[in-house]
Amino acid sequence: MPFDMIGGRTFYAYNSHFKNIMLKCFRKLSTSSSLMDKRYIPRRAVLYVPGSDERKLKKIPSLSADCIVMDCEDGVALSKKEDARSTIHQILQSQAIDFSGKDCSVRFNSVDSGLCEDDMKEILSASHLPATVHLPKVESPQQLEWFAGKMKDILKNSNLSEKLRLIIFTESASSLLDLPAICRRGVELSKDSPFKLDGIVFGSDDYCADIGATRTNEAKELSFARQYVVTVAKAFKLQAIDIVYINYKDLDGLKVQSEEGAGMGFTGKQVIHPGQVPVVQAAFSPRPEKVEWAADLVKAFEEHQRAGKGAFTFRGHMIDMPLLLQARNILQMASHS
Amino acid sequence: MPFDMIGGRTFYAYNSHFKNIMLKCFRKLSTSSSLMDKRYIPRRAVLYVPGSDERKLKKIPSLSADCIVMDCEDGVALSKKEDARSTIHQILQSQAIDFSGKDCSVRFNSVDSGLCEDDMKEILSASHLPATVHLPKVESPQQLEWFAGKMKDILKNSNLSEKLRLIIFTESASSLLDLPAICRRGVELSKDSPFKLDGIVFGSDDYCADIGATRTNEAKELSFARQYVVTVAKAFKLQAIDIVYINYKDLDGLKVQSEEGAGMGFTGKQVIHPGQVPVVQAAFSPRPEKVEWAADLVKAFEEHQRAGKGAFTFRGHMIDMPLLLQARNILQMASHS
Amino acid sequence: MPFDMIGGRTFYAYNSHFKNIMLKCFRKLSTSSSLMDKRYIPRRAVLYVPGSDERKLKKIPSLSADCIVMDCEDGVALSKKEDARSTIHQILQSQAIDFSGKDCSVRFNSVDSGLCEDDMKEILSASHLPATVHLPKVESPQQLEWFAGKMKDILKNSNLSEKLRLIIFTESASSLLDLPAICRRGVELSKDSPFKLDGIVFGSDDYCADIGATRTNEAKELSFARQYVVTVAKAFKLQAIDIVYINYKDLDGLKVQSEEGAGMGFTGKQVIHPGQVPVVQAAFSPRPEKVEWAADLVKAFEEHQRAGKGAFTFRGHMIDMPLLLQARNILQMASHS
Structure with missing residues (x-):
């Protein structure tokens, strides 16, 4: 497995219990109805x-x-x-x-x-x-x-x-x-x-x-x-x-x-x-390098989803839900500026 | 009614329930026995x-x-x-x-x-x-x-x-x-x-x-x-x-x-x-303009009391209990300086 | 009794109830088994x-x-x-x-x-x-x-x-x-x-x-x-x-x-x-004057212990448990620098 260490913030989808929880989260996130209540509304x-x-x-x-x-x-x-x-x-x-x-x-x-x-x-x-x-x-x-x-x-x-x-x-x-x-x-x-x-x-x-x-x-x-x-x-x-x-x-x-x-x-x-x-x-706008990071992360996530994979690493970091949500929020904010 | 907006701090004696509570407060405040325990003792x-x-x-x-x-x-x-x-x-x-x-x-x-x-x-x-x-x-x-x-x-x-x-x-x-x-x-x-x-x-x-x-x-x-x-x-x-x-x-x-x-x-x-x-x-002393404001407010309050009115506005602000108490405190402090 | 006032921090072993508690504390502190769990491990x-x-x-x-x-x-x-x-x-x-x-x-x-x-x-x-x-x-x-x-x-x-x-x-x-x-x-x-x-x-x-x-x-x-x-x-x-x-x-x-x-x-x-x-x-090291103070205090404490006395004053301060522990900690830290 290409698991790698994560800078400060770590997420371990190591054992199967955690992997299952994470897969459920990913699935939930991609369901549009629940996404509606979870979308980020920028209020800079x-x-x-x-x-x-x-x-x-x-x-x-x-x-x-x-x-x-x-x-x-x-x-x-x-x-x-x-x-x-x-x-x-x-x-x-x-x-x-x-x-x-x-x-x-x-x-x-x-x-x-x-x-x-x-x-x-x-x-x-x-x-x-x-x-x-x-x-x-x-x-x-x-x-x-x-x-x-x-x-x-x-x-x-x-x-x-x-x-x-x-x-x-x-x-x-x-x-x-x-x-x-x-x-x-x-x-x-x-x-x-x-x-x-x-x-x-x-x-x-x-x-x-x-x-x-x-x-x-x-x-x-x-x-x-x-x-x-x-x-x-x-x-x-x-x-x-x-x-x-x-x-x-x-x-x-x-x-x-x-x-x-x-x-x-x-x-x-x-x-x-x-x-x-x-x-x-x-x-209160995200800096350009952060926007690029977010765009790449979301793209990588979507590719993994299509391939039916769950947990994955991105630029050496294990990707967890908060990180993915953060990336989406950044993109939504960036689209307003 | 000459109700008006209040800068930051607002008090609404709008409906009759609130008006009654406020009138009771004003009455209570003017009773000397309770005032004794409520007088402000400056400790600058x-x-x-x-x-x-x-x-x-x-x-x-x-x-x-x-x-x-x-x-x-x-x-x-x-x-x-x-x-x-x-x-x-x-x-x-x-x-x-x-x-x-x-x-x-x-x-x-x-x-x-x-x-x-x-x-x-x-x-x-x-x-x-x-x-x-x-x-x-x-x-x-x-x-x-x-x-x-x-x-x-x-x-x-x-x-x-x-x-x-x-x-x-x-x-x-x-x-x-x-x-x-x-x-x-x-x-x-x-x-x-x-x-x-x-x-x-x-x-x-x-x-x-x-x-x-x-x-x-x-x-x-x-x-x-x-x-x-x-x-x-x-x-x-x-x-x-x-x-x-x-x-x-x-x-x-x-x-x-x-x-x-x-x-x-x-x-x-x-x-x-x-x-x-x-x-x-x-x-820790109130500034002169604040003392003047307090003196005018207390005077206006006393006039309204004599006229039997309850809630009132002062310089565009609806006067509430905390504000009146604050004014009295300022005067007490000012009388010490 | 040579009781004296203590600068900021005071401890009163005045009445017998308190004296007893304090004596127990001192005794406990000098028992080595309990000292083991109480020794200070410096982590500067x-x-x-x-x-x-x-x-x-x-x-x-x-x-x-x-x-x-x-x-x-x-x-x-x-x-x-x-x-x-x-x-x-x-x-x-x-x-x-x-x-x-x-x-x-x-x-x-x-x-x-x-x-x-x-x-x-x-x-x-x-x-x-x-x-x-x-x-x-x-x-x-x-x-x-x-x-x-x-x-x-x-x-x-x-x-x-x-x-x-x-x-x-x-x-x-x-x-x-x-x-x-x-x-x-x-x-x-x-x-x-x-x-x-x-x-x-x-x-x-x-x-x-x-x-x-x-x-x-x-x-x-x-x-x-x-x-x-x-x-x-x-x-x-x-x-x-x-x-x-x-x-x-x-x-x-x-x-x-x-x-x-x-x-x-x-x-x-x-x-x-x-x-x-x-x-x-x-x-994060104690300053030299603090180390000297601590060494003197611990010495004085040990002398009092040998003499069978409990509470005592040191440089005009009544010595309490936290102060003695603090002194020991300082010495342990100093011994590492």
Whole structure:
């Protein structure tokens, strides 16, 4: 067998038990239905558009962010909450706005706000659903249980071709401390819910207000919190979306912070201005040599599949599922840049 | 309704359920009895004075630190423990020393030392009690249970006009790991005890000795621990008191570390020399524009209260309880500077 | 009694209850059988040698690293796993290689690999056992239970003069999050197993791959993870072994990172090249004044023991068990440099 050593990360399909598991995984991965829920949705730049602002909503087709979030929450005044809901419902219902190539998302109000249920009822009754929903200020596993119950109820007669992706926000000290428990519950609930937990956003402004910290451009005051969010996200195989860079005119500072975040393991970043998108996307894009590696790996995998073989080595590395998925994700991200 | 959007932090008194809760909160806040236990005691600079050193104790009226701690613990030799106890008892009993404008505090020996019970018995039997007690080297929730039991027993015949505030110290690796559980228990015990858990001190010297770290002025080796202490403290709505700056002659270095700590969200800092107090207090004082904002907010709140209204907006922000409390705290701190 | 105050760290053998406990501890410490399992094995520089590479294995006597690890895992190609096992078995069996003055160690494959049991069976059946075994990629307390069960079974007829030390690796986000639970179980299992959990290695390359982080020489992206590993290790009284410095030709950079790690509280560092050993050992060696302090303390302790006294003070500090153990460790480390 041409088995060889693997740099850091090793996978041993050595004994038959492991080989069987691996073959099953490969087969599962190639089944399109399951692939639908597993496809990687790049969210390098995440941009919010107030659901109450029709002028800005109409500009969505011209925006280049990977993930566009029609917002019911912080971007919408309390007096405009009903407007935002019905406007977003209308956009989804009529498919009036072209989201092609973008992650069509909606951010609800938080569970604690008392507004979330009405948001869900109105928006999730549209005949076309957003690909992704964002739930801000998640404080506990119980809030996710409430959310899952409501969503199931509202969508009980819908025929989903694919689960909605769920992005949750951690924005307070207690939420950060409970983040592992929140994610664990979110992943469990994903099995039996119309959503699949897909990512965590670190909402650093509310977090700083909660802990009494003062934001700086260097964000040293957030070094623990940012790295902890990445660790928890990755422990549960979730995307991790980094903080906003407030000074939107300072693109050099944005570049530094974006590259730092990408280096820490974040998969994307929130932006507050369309002008921030190119800098952020560049920082969170895979480098050319990584794209080439990924393309070659996927090609080799497909050849092995056709030949009916299971486990295989590639450039001296034993190929495991996480590596193959990583390669596919890289290609999907690369196809967007 | 003049509801409006709120920058980062939002509060929705939208539906009637929430409005009622909010009105109750506002009413509760204005009741003076409950306000007593909720008033903010500023502890920007926390200074220890050995309970065995009468010369230093007599200087307390001339000290400008917000929080003066008469110490039974690390500042007192083992052979002087009994002296310290009886001296502190005497000072409290006779009110011989003027603590006005300061937080009159006592630090007991740790639960593990075997000295804590005798400290408590002697000091808490004085006819005037300290406003705040400090418990060092808290290692587990069980130690707080023991402490609460002893305190209840010792004070069972006392008529407290206000609960004693409790400040706990985290000074070891295992204590840091258990800090969320320790604080959770402390907050629970506060409901039914003569104390109210009010803050956490990060005792970095013992912590560094415990983990084998070498202290530096920049304290990079403590970046995780310091930020974690803030996060846990704020998750439980507690004050967070930062590390000592050892080199007490280096006021420039002290300024840098104080401002860094304040920026991280600490509410105060331990000092080891009266000369450190002004620098530390300046760093942990609210800025003038924040004081003005707070004064205006509290005024607006009081006008709304008189008019019998509940929820209201202020400068475009919906005002919630945390924000009002924050404003009151700022004013209390400002009145000390 | 000449009790005196202790700088930062205090120990009070004040009342008789505590004095008795302390005396028992001192007695236990001086019993040689228990001392065997408590002796400190310095692991300032930890060097891996592939178990399949006889040329490199033969060079072990010339290597100066404190801890030499004959590797079954990442350093060995899949096709060479059986070779590595039997070569290591042979070396242990024949005592062909002189490990004197070094920690003779073996790294098994991970529990998840499906290879660990065969590694253990072959290697632990040699008539001479390694002093230390390393278990990589520990993901859960359950893996340690499995490991303890296998080890007990394999060694049930062996007469161990001393327990094998166990070093575990944390190399993924989920492993890092579960590290306190993993260590707690490891310490519990140590009581009734042929091993004693002795240290944690932070395997940063696999960790970075797992969280999608990009390694830099400054390792800022790992500041939380590194400091967290130290905190957890020290909470359970374990050694903490720092990350590899990849660029093995850059000895200046290695020095900076080694001193930084030692300053954080790490007790040693992984090396990938013999040329890195002197720099790393220097950084993790106790300074001369600390060695002198330790020698004096141990001498004073022994004098007190002969005189039948228990607790005592040394240079104004009350001496407690951790301090005495620390002094012994320092002397053991110093004797290696």
